[in-house]
Amino acid sequence: MDRVIQFSNVSLAIGGRHILDDINIDIARGEFVAIVGPSGCGKTTLLRLLAGLAAPSSGEILLDGTPVRAPRQDVAVVFQDYGKALLPWRTASGNIALALEAMNVPRDQWPARIAELLATMGLERDGDKRPGEMSGGMQQRLQIARCLAQQPGVLLMDEPFGALDAITRQLLQDEVLALAERTGMTVFFVTHDLEEAIYLGNRVVALNASPGRVARTFPIDLPHPRDQLSTREHPTFLELRHDLFSFIKGGTGK
Amino acid sequence: MNQAAPLRQPIRAARPLPVDLRPFLLPLAVVGLAEVMALLFVPADSFSLAAPHQIAVEFARMLVDGTFLVRTLETLGAAMAGLALGGLLGLAAGVMLGLSEAADKVTSMTVEVLRPMPPTALIPLSLLVFGFGLTMEIAIVAFTTIWPVLVLGRAAVRETEPRLMEVAKVLRMSFFRRLTRIVIPGAIPRIFVAFRLAAAIALIVSVTVEIVANPRGLGYGMMLSSQALRPATAFAFLVWIAIVGWGFNRVLILVERHLFGGLQGDAR
Amino acid sequence: MRAIWFFASLAFTACLIGLWQLASATGLASPIFLPAPTRVLDALVAGFSSGAMPAKLGATTARVFVGWALASLLGVALGALIGVSQRARIYIAPSLEFLRPLPVSALVPIFIGLLGYSEQMVLAVIAFGAFWPCLLSTIHGFSAVEPRLYEVSKVLGLSRWSMIRKIALPSALPDIIAGMRVGLTVSLILVVVGEILGSREGIGYDILLAQRAFKSPDLFAGIILLGLVGYASAIAIDWLESRLVRWR
Numbered sequence: 001m002d003r004v005i006q007f008s009n010v011s012l013a014i015g016g017r018h019i020l021d022d023i024n025i026d027i028a029r030g031e032f033v034a035i036v037g038p039s040g041c042g043k044t045t046l047l048r049l050l051a052g053l054a055a056p057s058s059g060e061i062l063l064d065g066t067p068v069r070a071p072r073q074d075v076a077v078v079f080q081d082y083g084k085a086l087l088p089w090r091t092a093s094g095n096i097a098l099a100l101e102a103m104n105v106p107r108d109q110w111p112a113r114i115a116e117l118l119a120t121m122g123l124e125r126d127g128d129k130r131p132g133e134m135s136g137g138m139q140q141r142l143q144i145a146r147c148l149a150q151q152p153g154v155l156l157m158d159e160p161f162g163a164l165d166a167i168t169r170q171l172l173q174d175e176v177l178a179l180a181e182r183t184g185m186t187v188f189f190v191t192h193d194l195e196e197a198i199y200l201g202n203r204v205v206a207l208n209a210s211p212g213r214v215a216r217t218f219p220i221d222l223p224h225p226r227d228q229l230s231t232r233e234h235p236t237f238l239e240l241r242h243d244l245f246s247f248i249k250g251g252t253g254k
Numbered sequence: 255m256n257q258a259a260p261l262r263q264p265i266r267a268a269r270p271l272p273v274d275l276r277p278f279l280l281p282l283a284v285v286g287l288a289e290v291m292a293l294l295f296v297p298a299d300s301f302s303l304a305a306p307h308q309i310a311v312e313f314a315r316m317l318v319d320g321t322f323l324v325r326t327l328e329t330l331g332a333a334m335a336g337l338a339l340g341g342l343l344g345l346a347a348g349v350m351l352g353l354s355e356a357a358d359k360v361t362s363m364t365v366e367v368l369r370p371m372p373p374t375a376l377i378p379l380s381l382l383v384f385g386f387g388l389t390m391e392i393a394i395v396a397f398t399t400i401w402p403v404l405v406l407g408r409a410a411v412r413e414t415e416p417r418l419m420e421v422a423k424v425l426r427m428s429f430f431r432r433l434t435r436i437v438i439p440g441a442i443p444r445i446f447v448a449f450r451l452a453a454a455i456a457l458i459v460s461v462t463v464e465i466v467a468n469p470r471g472l473g474y475g476m477m478l479s480s481q482a483l484r485p486a487t488a489f490a491f492l493v494w495i496a497i498v499g500w501g502f503n504r505v506l507i508l509v510e511r512h513l514f515g516g517l518q519g520d521a522r
Numbered sequence: 523m524r525a526i527w528f529f530a531s532l533a534f535t536a537c538l539i540g541l542w543q544l545a546s547a548t549g550l551a552s553p554i555f556l557p558a559p560t561r562v563l564d565a566l567v568a569g570f571s572s573g574a575m576p577a578k579l580g581a582t583t584a585r586v587f588v589g590w591a592l593a594s595l596l597g598v599a600l601g602a603l604i605g606v607s608q609r610a611r612i613y614i615a616p617s618l619e620f621l622r623p624l625p626v627s628a629l630v631p632i633f634i635g636l637l638g639y640s641e642q643m644v645l646a647v648i649a650f651g652a653f654w655p656c657l658l659s660t661i662h663g664f665s666a667v668e669p670r671l672y673e674v675s676k677v678l679g680l681s682r683w684s685m686i687r688k689i690a691l692p693s694a695l696p697d698i699i700a701g702m703r704v705g706l707t708v709s710l711i712l713v714v715v716g717e718i719l720g721s722r723e724g725i726g727y728d729i730l731l732a733q734r735a736f737k738s739p740d741l742f743a744g745i746i747l748l749g750l751v752g753y754a755s756a757i758a759i760d761w762l763e764s765r766l767v768r769w770r
Contacts, residue, residue, distance in 0.1 A: 071677045071679060076677065084670040085673075087688075089767070089769040098688065150678065277615075280613055281620075303635070359527040362531045366753070368749070370707065371745070371752055372707070372711040374715050375714050375726070376745065379741055382738065457623070458627075462628075466714075472628075473625075473627070476631055480635060492624075492628055495625065495628050500622075500623055
């Protein structure tokens, strides 16, 4: 197996409180892994460790065989709070340009790259709008477009659709799936929505709360391409949904 | 939702202390440096500068012999009387303009022209009308404090929760009842903030008026010692004025927290 | 609709001036304290046609502008330095907060002691006064940058300098302008203090002389001019703000 991400014995304690305890996860190139768990289980913290925004107390996270010590440009992060993660004073194009600046892309290539990225996320007519003039769904599309400008090998998504309405969420789920398939990116997707996790993932990793531990891993054996109607009605989907729901319910002791 | 993990370089005190001493290092360093510089370069009988230890002696003397107390009461008295007058005028106008959009629009030009007027420009006028004394100082403080209270009071009234106004309409409350039961109570925390800011301004204006013209209070005390070429006394007044200003603001902020909780933005 | 309200508010102001005229014409207000608007206008016209008023107005405005510009430059630069560093803020910010309520006019005697009754003294007082609001507001702006944006710039791999220039500075801009606005108000207040105490030629000193000579029309003319300078500078800052922070 071509391992891209490897968590080995990762633990994190803050002020004597154990947030994460002995996490071991291996992720193969091109895999779409969804992380679920009750709130407070440390799934967002796990993503921040992988992004290099925080450091574990013990254990190691390897990315392509090298330990993560700081954020890397080939790892992009989609934050949940798109309203805070975009520059409100720049237009959509300007926000994408921020990533191109950071990547040292020659300035004469910007217009073409920006147009292409806007089109990829269906924002081709919104390049001159500022985030304040865009809906939540459009802002999250813009954040994804900015991440794609990094041409990342690994995309980290932290409950990216949690604040969106149901219809927008489903549209964006399908777009992210298609993107992942087309680019071959490895996706690390944190969510509290169990159905979303099954629908998107090749694998769902369920965490326990306090301290966060890997409780169980569910391989998702659903055919690709996935479809909001047929996939969600697929017998395997329903079975997985049943298993995961009863596991989470039992696992947290409620 | 996002558990905040620590950043890579957490900045912590070397040892956990009951009081964080780091903010005191800079002032101590400044005073120490001033003492050394004064010893090296400033003659003991300088007319413009004084060493920190000379200032400290003068400070202690005036603290003990009641000079500070008397002068502080004079300044604070004028500031508070001016604030009471200007604040009430500003509040009345602010509530009225907040309630009536038409009144606000009609008076907008007058307000916009008068508001940026520098209060110090009125010192000679006030002197001409009232002569030296408490009244001229009160008049200038009052004119200055009208505006912040008016503007903030107007905003506070205007931002009454619309849902509550609808409730009032459904309940068929009279205008007066709406004002006293819904608008004013809702606006009180922000009106207090307006008065707190205006109080800080009132103190500054009082001291300024005393320095420029009025022979009373802390400002005059300082001006007098400076003209008498006693820099240590003048600097001691300066330090005391800083302490009074800081302490006064501190007390008002504490009162505000006590009354309304600590949730309000610290408007500056 | 907006034009109607504009004329209504113009008419209201005109009415107030009319009342003022009426009060002096009927002798209700003493002409020594409250001269008729027409007499104030005469004083303004006389002052401008003799050329004395424009020179004084120019001197006063130049002091305000130079002192304020100097203060803004220093305030923003120093504020940015302190604001971007959490460590610097821990050591420095409390001292600055302590000095915030200090009336800058209290420093005038000290400045006179050091610089004498000179032009530099007046400029130093103005610059020192306008410096504080600008500095404190800039520090606040830089320390209040959305933490998520710092993370975004780390994830994107922006350099520290790019982060300051592209993320922190634009984000702090509204606060910086707010500080500069207060600084301008303070400058105008202090130019009068400086001119009066330093006996420097200008509108501020002029109104003191008018008061001493009981020339109330000249006194009012000077006050009105100072008010107009204040009004014009408020409009200029509004314009600057609308240009620079259009996204708000």
